[in-house]
Amino acid sequence: MTWGLRGTSLAIILALWEWYGRSTNPILFTYPTAIAYAAMDMLADGTLLSALGQSLCVLSAGFALGTLVGIGLGLLSGRSQVVAGLLDIPVTALYATPMVALVPILVLWFGFGTSAKIVVVLLFTVFPVLINTQRGVREVDPRLVEVAHAFCSTEYRLWTDLILPSALPFVMTGIRLAIGRALIAVIVAEFYTAISGLGYLIVSNAHAFQTARVFVPIVGLMALGVVTTGLLEMAEARISRWRQTSP
């Protein structure tokens, strides 16, 4: 049912795009089949795969680091009032700041290379994960904490039996929000530091008025977002079998 609806909506969008796109100036706009041909060309000459490789490298390293740091700090600040107090203002301030504004400073600190790009992705992803994890830990049912204490639980067992399983759905929500932000971060990083990867393909092809080729990395990014979100949802359903609301 859901898959049928998803397929239908995708087919309608592609059909309308194809129909309208063919009637426009190919420098200003394009259409799905033209993008598909351009993608095949770019696969054949190797530019697409090498660019995708560069971008995925930055994306996965930054995303993994951001998620780990976010979960770690989130768990600590959720359980300890001291850590929460220390992190409160810096986290709120940085979360509210448009991260793009920080990129020139990050370039000063980390240069134009891969490490700067990874830091950009890390900064984009860390806050949604941190804030959601912290909330998850705080939402632990105090009545269950009392049950654990009544049965003489150690602090370690309190974490494994209660805090981690109870915070997990919140952590997953944070990670899901972080995926979208990580994709933004990769492109921002590739535009504003040493240009590379999918960002390079977008800029160079736009300058050459190769509009169909500009859309290849964009559609690629969209597909990446859809696939990773889908995989995450599958993982979420697996670990949340105990929840009444799970699909």
Next chain:
Amino acid sequence: MSSRTAKILLDQIALAFGERIILQGVSLTLYEHDLLCIVGTSGSGKTTLLRAIAGLLPLRTGRILLDGAAITRPTPRIAMIFQHFGLFPWKTVRANIAYGLSVQGRRDEDGAVTRLLDVMGLTEHAARYPYELSGGMQQRVGLARGLAVRPEVLLLDEPFSAVDAITRETLQGELIRLWEDPQRHRISAILVTHDLDEAILLGDRIVVLGGIPGHVRLHLEVPIPRPRAPRDLRFHPTYPQLRRQLWDALQDDRVPQGASDHGTQYAEKSK
């Protein structure tokens, strides 16, 4: 009765949340294989008292002794059954029942978990999660979890108040059966309830808590012999008078604030 050995002794205890004193001057004894019911209106501090006996709350004054040694923190010798069941939603029925044993680092040597699944009629549901069970079944899991650790003392905090009336009677019947079964490990229990019939049906003795701060208003023995059956309870000749006494003791809470000295006199009489 006084020749029986005391399992738990409450000696002039007072409990407070910050400046607010919840209980004052409470002394009680729980004997070996004794079932003591504590009744009181909402806010009389009966749940607070139970949490203190479980070692979950610090005392303001007085002491609570288990076999003569002070209880200052939770001990594996005491198990608690919660009004809200307190099951872990991400653990299966079997894992919930085994929780107490596992968290105390004990092995399930004699297959207690499997046996309790059977006793509670939960064997078919062993792999299910709590949200898939009715309230009555969830409390059976809660009871089984408490019994699995083979406690010497069981503390029951309004265990049947969150289930419907019919399920409640079934569960009460099961508790009586477990209690009266001579084959079983003999435990002592304190049951907190606001249901007078439940207290008369289950208790060897009943204590009424009331007043601000809460104190013991009335302390009586239930002369109805065991085995008891829920359906015959009301026809026992002593039932009307027992219920009347309990009712009157609870009614004192309706007395206006100015007359609260009256309640203190009651407490002194009951000592």
